[in-house]
Amino acid sequence: MTIRFILLVNRQGQTRLAQYYEYLSIEERRALEGEIVRKCLARTEQQCSFVEHRNYKIIYRRYASLFFLVGVDGDENELAILEFIHCVVETLDRYFGNVCELDIMFHLEKAHFMLEEMVMNGCIVEINKQNILTPIQLMDKTSNPQFKLPLSSSAFSVF
Amino acid sequence: MAATMIESLFQRSLEDLTKGLRVQMIGEGKYLSKALNEVKKEIKSTDPNTKAVALQKLTYLHMLQGADMNWAAFHVVEVMSMSKFSHKKLGYLAASQSFNENTDVLLLITNLLRKDLGGKNEYETGLAIECLSRIATPDLARELTPDLFTLLASNRPFVRKKATVALLRVFSQYPDAIRVAFKRLVEKLGDTDPSVVSAAVSVLCELTLKDPKPYLPLAPEFYKLLVDAPSNWIAIKLVKIFGALAALEPRLGRKIAEPLCELMRKTGGKTGAKSLLLECIETVTVGLSEHPIPVKLCVEKLSELMREEDRNLKYLGLRALANLMPAHPWAVAENKEMITKCLSHEDPSIQKGALRLIMGMVSDDNVMETVQVLLQYAHNTDSSFCNELVSVILSSCSKDQYDLISDFSWYVSVLTKIARLPHCEHDEEIGRQLIDVGFRVKSVTSDVLRAGRELVLDPSLLDRPSLYGVLSAAAWIVGEYVAFSHNPLELIEGLLQPRTKLLPARVRAIYVQAVFKIFVFSASKMYHQEPLGSTTMQRGKQSEGAASCQSTEQEGFPDNAGSSASLSHDFNVHGTVIDSEEAGKNSGEGAVVPGSLETMIHLIIENVSPLVRSTDIEVQERACSLIGLLQFFRNVPGFPTLDQKGAPQVVDLKEMLDALQAVFEVEIGPVSVHAQGRMVIPEGLTVENLDALGPLHTEEVLEGSNEREGYRQWEAGTLFTPQRKGAEIAQVGESAALLAQHRQRHESFYLPNDEKPLQNSQDYPPPRIANLDSTSFPSVSSSVSFPVAEDFPGPKMPRRSRARPVVVKLDDEEEERDPSTKFTSRDLKDEFISSAIRDVLAGGSSNKYQDFERKESSRHRHHRTRPGRSSRHAERGEPSRDLPSPRTKHGSESGNEEKSSNQPTRPERIKSFSKHGHSKYAEKARHASEDEQDHPLAVKSSSMSRGKQKHRRRLVFIVAARLALTCVN
Structure with a gap:
């Protein structure tokens, strides 16, 4: 297992999305998140994007007000993970259109679904944006007629 | 019906929930608990939509706010089994978020998963695979491996890809699956869909990194993939795999050197993928460090990377250099300038990386210069990095008994400089090293004293708690080496200055003791008719630990x-x-002397008397004895003048001072850790239970039997009894002469092939190490392996270019430092994965996992869940062969068939028991019967280890039997 967890955190340190690929009890998660977020948020722009914490390597990247934190095993390639984070952001961007924190908050399940398509059991399985978005777009079309799509993807808009 | 309609109409969606959270006025905690209560109500609804949405909300409350969702496990299963995809998805999401191996409803979902795995909708299948890959337990994995195997051959790449990744978890949970599916996994490397290939490579990469060895036969496939110019993602994984494999198989390294170089050249430009380049570098540093061409290219690329301003690249570059350092110190030396610059970087992790490299480059030639630079940085940096620097300096300079240091007076001055750094928190270590250097390097004792004196005299240091460790060391030093002082009075003034009140009691006690020693020294020196001072000075001259007696x-x-x-x-x-x-x-x-002694006594009485009433017992005790002694002296008529030399009291006084001085005179030297073990037990000493300690004891003795003789002689002061003639020889020749003498005397302890230890090293100045154990002498100078910094690999430079004072070394201090006994524990399960893979790749089919399972099951039996299997367990977990045949009144214990081989006499019983068919009961009965047996059986057994083993087994059985009984009841 390479990726152990993915966290999206805003500048105030509130978790916006959390995905763990190994089972941790709620207390462990809270403690871990608290420590990591405090550590990463305190870092300046000039410091590098890698932090070692316990037995994890945390790779983080900041986009506007959102921090993307990925916890990986010791021997994972840091730069590759940075590229992966960028790929996640691009995918979210493509779906929501200029994604922001609110998009992720109000469409958590979508964001989560995308992440699930990209990473499975800690392995990165898909980085082709179209492949990632196909299932979710299918779902939008078919399953839930009440669902209000983000305005930007007007093609699927119901109202 | 209407009720559910209303429910679903008025239910808040996830979106409402998050929006509400932002505008709530009642406080976040309250809002969340309200929401949670809502969810608890809604999740019981019969309307699928309401239920699913409730679960969705719960999942996110769990994810973001840490709400507990274990109570909803059954509802999760309900939602998972709904027919609508969007509902099902929510159920699966909740399951993969919250289920773990302790969730009891896991048993219910096997069929559900199987149905979904075989479903028509590929996305449903995908959901099920994904869920399996997250929550698979050994049971689930065993049941579903066949389904997964079928999916591997699916015609939809989406499914194939997910099934491939799921194998990783399934393998780790149920290694038997390897025999079924591993071949197919390897086939996926040649899949037409790139994402499937990528998945397969990822899985294999993960497996390989755990234990590379069994995967060597796959190297050709990996190689083929690598030269086929795959996507960067796949290439990264492949290169990583090769890094692990090449470390094992040198021929492979040669083979992949070329493609790796090609990749590096390709990715090296401004536009190339840095991640792949970095991976190549990593692989080269780890696996191909013997191949000059890739290493050279790699270093080139590294300095290119480091030159860029990117902080991430700097960090990673430093790490790669650190990997390279052991084999290629020149690579680090080439980039020295850049590395030193990194010391002032804003990122502490980069600073640390640079520091590690710099200290790695240190050799005895550049240690002074490097430490100077580091001290400069330490002055101008924040406290945490300053301490980091200090601890690195201290540890690397003292490594291997100060191997790097040749100028010890310089080192002593560095130690005091460090101690005065404003942020320094390593006072204990500095103090220890000051004392240690004083012990080991006799030629700098006066420098050590000077350092101690400076520290003791400076009143501004006394209010800094971070210096107490150094100050206590300094106080001890001035007490111990007072013979080197020009002015003992000054020392006493320093030790008793008013500000010493600020010191904590433990340090104060040392101060008082030092005063005591200095006083005794000065008094006895003055009183002694013989020029005692000169003999004490000899202590400084004797370079080896002589047990000097008067x-x-x-x-x-x-x-x-x-x-x-x-x-x-x-x-x-x-x-x-x-x-x-x-x-x-x-x-x-x-006449000057009595005057100063008089002052000294006044000073002492004035300042130490209050301490007699100290609340700390240690200070009180020492103060009392000092004052008591002074009172006694003062009562002697004529004290402290020399007038009445002949008077009987004066003679008494002289004798007493002699005795006291003799006590402090005894040289204190470094003591080997194993010294205790080398002591011979005196005759007539009887120690009970000594035999029980036998094995421990003999081991140590064997190890050090040769050293023993030498050490004992040293103890007794005979080995290095100061040979005055030897002492006259100049410092340079001294140790060599001693060694020669030693050799002459203890010829038998020298290794035979070591004919002329001194002449052997013609081009070196003689290694000046007074090694107390002669046997290991030849290896001492060669055992040190600090990388040579400036000029690189070529023939190693002669190490000692400067004369180095004698450092007392005890040979076993080195072996003690040997970190080779690093215990590596690997999961038993990992072993089985590797062995299974080895079998699959080799085409063998021995079923080792069964053995594993057998062992496991004998450890903890699950009677609870699988009655059908427990009978198998009963047979498998049967360690009967090891048991002595316990013949008891319970015939039932013969119910285990395997035992029949050992007990051919009782076939009819076996038959009678097998009629029962319930081996569970048989087992229970057998345990019960064993429960009644007593342990002496094990004790009677001839071999001790066997007995122990049986005993342990018996305990396991008893526990298992108790378990079984409680389960049945």
Whole structure:
């Protein structure tokens, strides 16, 4: 297992999305998140994007007000993970259109679904944006007629 | 019906929930608990939509706010089994978020998963695979491996990809699956869909990194993939795999060197993928460090990367250099400038990386320069990095008994400089090293004393708690080495200055003790008719740990008269205390002494008397004895003048001072950790239970039997009994002469092939190490392996270019540091994965996992869940062969068939038991019967280890039997 967890955190340190690929009890998660977020948020722009914490390597990247934190095993390639984070952001961007924190908050399940398509059991399985978005777009079309799509993807808009 | 309609109409969606959270007025906690209550109500609804949405909300409350969702496990299963995809998805999401191996409803979902795995909708299948890959337990994995195997051959790449990744978890949970599916996994490397290939490579990469060995046969497939110019993602994984494999198989390294170089050249430009380049570098540093071409290219690329301003690249570059350093120190030396610059980087992790490299480059040639630079940085940096720097300096300089240091007076001055750094928190270690250097390097004792004196005299240091460790060391030093001081009075003034009140009791106690020693020294020096001072000075001259007792020193004295005279002359020049022959003859000058002694006594009584009432017992005790002694002296008539030399009390006093001085005179030297073990047990000493300690004891003795003799002699003061002639030889020749003497005397302890240890090293100055154990002498100088920094690999530079003072070393201190006994524990399960893979790749089919399972099951039996299997367990977990045949009144214990081989006499019982068919009960009965047996059976057994084993097994059985009984009841 390479990726152990993915966290999206805003500048105030509130978790916006959390995905763990190994089972941790709620207390462990809270403690871990608290420590990591405090550590990463305190870092300046000039410091590098890698932090070692316990037995994890945390790779983080900041986009506007959102921090993307990925916890990986010791021997994972840091730069590759940075590229992966960028790929996640691009995918979210493509779906929501200029994604922001609110998009992720109000469409958590979508964001989560995308992440699930990209990473499975800690392995990165898909980085082709179209492949990632196909299932979710299918779902939008078919399953839930009440669902209000983000305005930007007007093609699927119901109202 | 209407109720559910209303429910679903008025239910808040996830979106409402998050929006509400932002505008809530009642406080976040309250809002969340309200929401949670809502969810609890809604999740019981019969309307699928309401239920699913409730679960969705719960999942996110769990994810973001840490709400507990274990109570909803059954509802999760309900939602998972709904027919609508969007509902099902929510159920699966909740399951993969919250289920773990302790969730009891896991048993219910096997069929559900199987149905979904075989479903028509590929996305449903995808959901099920994904869920399996997250929550698979050994049971689930075993049941579903066949389904997964079928999916691997699916015609939809989406499914194939997910099934491939799921294998990783399934393998780790149920290694038997490897036999079924591993071949197919390897086939996926040649899949037409790139994402499937990527998945397969990822899985294999993960497996390989755990234990590379079994995957060597797959190298050709990986190679083919690598040269086929895959996407960067796949290439990264492949290169990583090769890094692990090449470390095992040198021929592979040669083979992949070329493609790796190609990749590096391709990715090196401004636009190339840095991640892949970095991976290549990593692989080269780890696996291909013997291949000059890739290494050279790699270093080139590294300095390119480091030159860029990117902080991430700097960090990673430093790490790669650190990997390279052990084999290629030149690579680090080439980039020295850049690395030093990194010390002032804003990122502490980059600073640390640079520091590690710099200290790795340190050799005895550049240690002074490097430490100077580091100290400069330490002055201008924040406290945490300053301490980091200090601890690195301290640890690397003291490594291997100060191997790097040749100028010890410089090192002592560095230690005091470090101690005065404002942020320094390593006072204990500095103090320890000061004392240690004093012990080991006799030639710098006076420098050590000077350092101690400076520290003790400086009143501004006394209010800094971070210095107490150093101060106590300094106080001890001035007490111990007072013989080197020109002015003991000054030392006492320093030790008793008013600000010492600020010191904590433990340090104060050391201060008082130091005063005691200094006083005894000065008094006895003055009173002694013989020039005691000169003999004490000899202590400084003796470069080895002589157990100096008064008599030997006095014997040795005449030879040394000249040097002592000149020394005492020094004393006269500096004036305050006079000791030596002249003092005796020339009473005019001696008159100064009683005066200073008088002052000293006044000073002591004035300042130490209050301490008699100290609340700390240690301080009180020492103060009491000091004051008591002074009172006694003062009662002697004529004290402290030399007038009444003949008076009986004065003679008594002299004797007493001699005795006291002799106590402090005994040289303290470094003591080997194993010293205790080498002590011979005196005759007539009977220790009970000594045999029980036998194995431990003999081991140590065997290890050090050769050293023993030498050490004992050293203990007794015979080995290095100061040979005065030897002492006259100049410092340079001294240790060599001693060694030669030692060799002459203890020829038998020298290795035979070591004919001429000194002549052997013609091009080196003689290694000046007074090694107390001669046997390991030849290896000492070669055992050190600090990378040579400046000029690189070529033939190693002769190490010692400067004369180095003698450092007392005890040979076993090195072996003690040996970190080779690093215990690596690997999961038993990992072993089985590897062995299974080895079998699959080799085409074998021995079923080792069964053995594993057998062992496991004998450890903890699950009677609870699988009655069908427990009978198998009963047979498998049967360690009957090891049991002595316990014949008891319970015939039932013969119910285990395997035992029949050992007990051919009782076939009819076996038959009768097998009729029962319930081996569970058989087992229970057997355990019960064993429960009644007593342990002596095990004790009777001839071999001790066997007995122990049985005993353990028996305990396991008893526990298992109890378990079984409670389960049945």
